[in-house]
Amino acid sequence: MTFSSVATQAGTRPAPSYFRSKTLTAALAFLFGYIGLHRFYLYGMRDKYGWAHIVGIVAGAIGFLLLAANERTSILGWVLAVPGAVSLLAAFLSAIVYGLRPDAKWDAQFNAHTGRESDSGWTVISVVIFSLLFGAFLLMTGLALTFQTYFEGQVEAAKTLSQ
Numbered sequence: 001m002t003f004s005s006v007a008t009q010a011g012t013r014p015a016p017s018y019f020r021s022k023t024l025t026a027a028l029a030f031l032f033g034y035i036g037l038h039r040f041y042l043y044g045m046r047d048k049y050g051w052a053h054i055v056g057i058v059a060g061a062i063g064f065l066l067l068a069a070n071e072r073t074s075i076l077g078w079v080l081a082v083p084g085a086v087s088l089l090a091a092f093l094s095a096i097v098y099g100l101r102p103d104a105k106w107d108a109q110f111n112a113h114t115g116r117e118s119d120s121g122w123t124v125i126s127v128v129i130f131s132l133l134f135g136a137f138l139l140m141t142g143l144a145l146t147f148q149t150y151f152e153g154q155v156e157a158a159k160t161l162s163q
Contacts, residue, residue, distance in 0.1 A: 017113055017114060018114065019111055019114045019116045020041065020042060020110045020111060021118065022098060022099070022101065022103065022106045022118050022120045022124060023099075023120050023121075023123050023124040023127070024041070025038050025041060025042060025098050026038075026095045026098045026099035026124050026127040026128065026131070027095075027127050028041055029091050029092070029094040029095035029098060029131070030091070030092065030095040030127050030130060030131045030134075032091075033053070033088075033090070033091020033092065033094055033095060034053060034057045034084075034087050034088045034091045035053055035054055035057060036049065036050030036051065036052070036053030036054055036087075037050075038091070038094060038095075038098070039053065042110065052087075053087045053090070053091065055083070056083035056084055056086060056087035057083075057084050057087045057088065058084075059080045059083045059084055060080065060081050060082075060083055060084010060085060060087060060088070061084060062080050063076070063077045063078065063079065063080025063081030063082070063083075063084060064077070064081055064084065065077075066080065067081060072145070072149045085138075085142055088138060089135060089138065089139060092131045092132075092134060092135030092138070093131075093135065095127055095128065095131035096128050096131050096132060096135070099120075099124045099125065099127055099128035099131070100128060103117065103118040103119065103120055106118050106120075
């Protein structure tokens with residue numbers, strides 16, 4: 001019985017034998033993390049969280065279109081926009097977490113069977129910096145729009161009650 005058949009029978013996936021780059025993973029999370037590409041790169045096409053990113057971003061896109069068409073008054077649009085925002089922000093957070101992980105810990109988790117070691121440099125730090133920049137910008141923008149919409153609705157409700 002081989003290692004892969006024992007691992008498959010035990011319910012765990014065997015570790016792939018290819019080298020996985022920390023810099024490439026962080027860059028994939030930064031550029032294409034909203035569709036889960038970094039998850040598919042690390043764990044393969046069967047990764048449920050990678051597919052959750054795709055479902056979340058599709059729901060978020062539909063929600064965004066509903067909000068844009070109805071001047072941010074669609075309840076369904078807000079409900080559908082939340083998974084998209086979570087997927088987008090989780091992708092930027094993943095880029096930060098993967099990029100800041102020490103090389104030795106990265107290699108122990110993802111490259112233990114390859115015999116190669118990671119040597120990440122300033123490129124991965126640049127990806128982390130831009131992920132923090134864009135992620136914080138999108139989070140603050142989303143919060144500002146949400147609170148603005150809420151308080152505008154409260155003002156309209158107060159005007160209606162006072163008449």
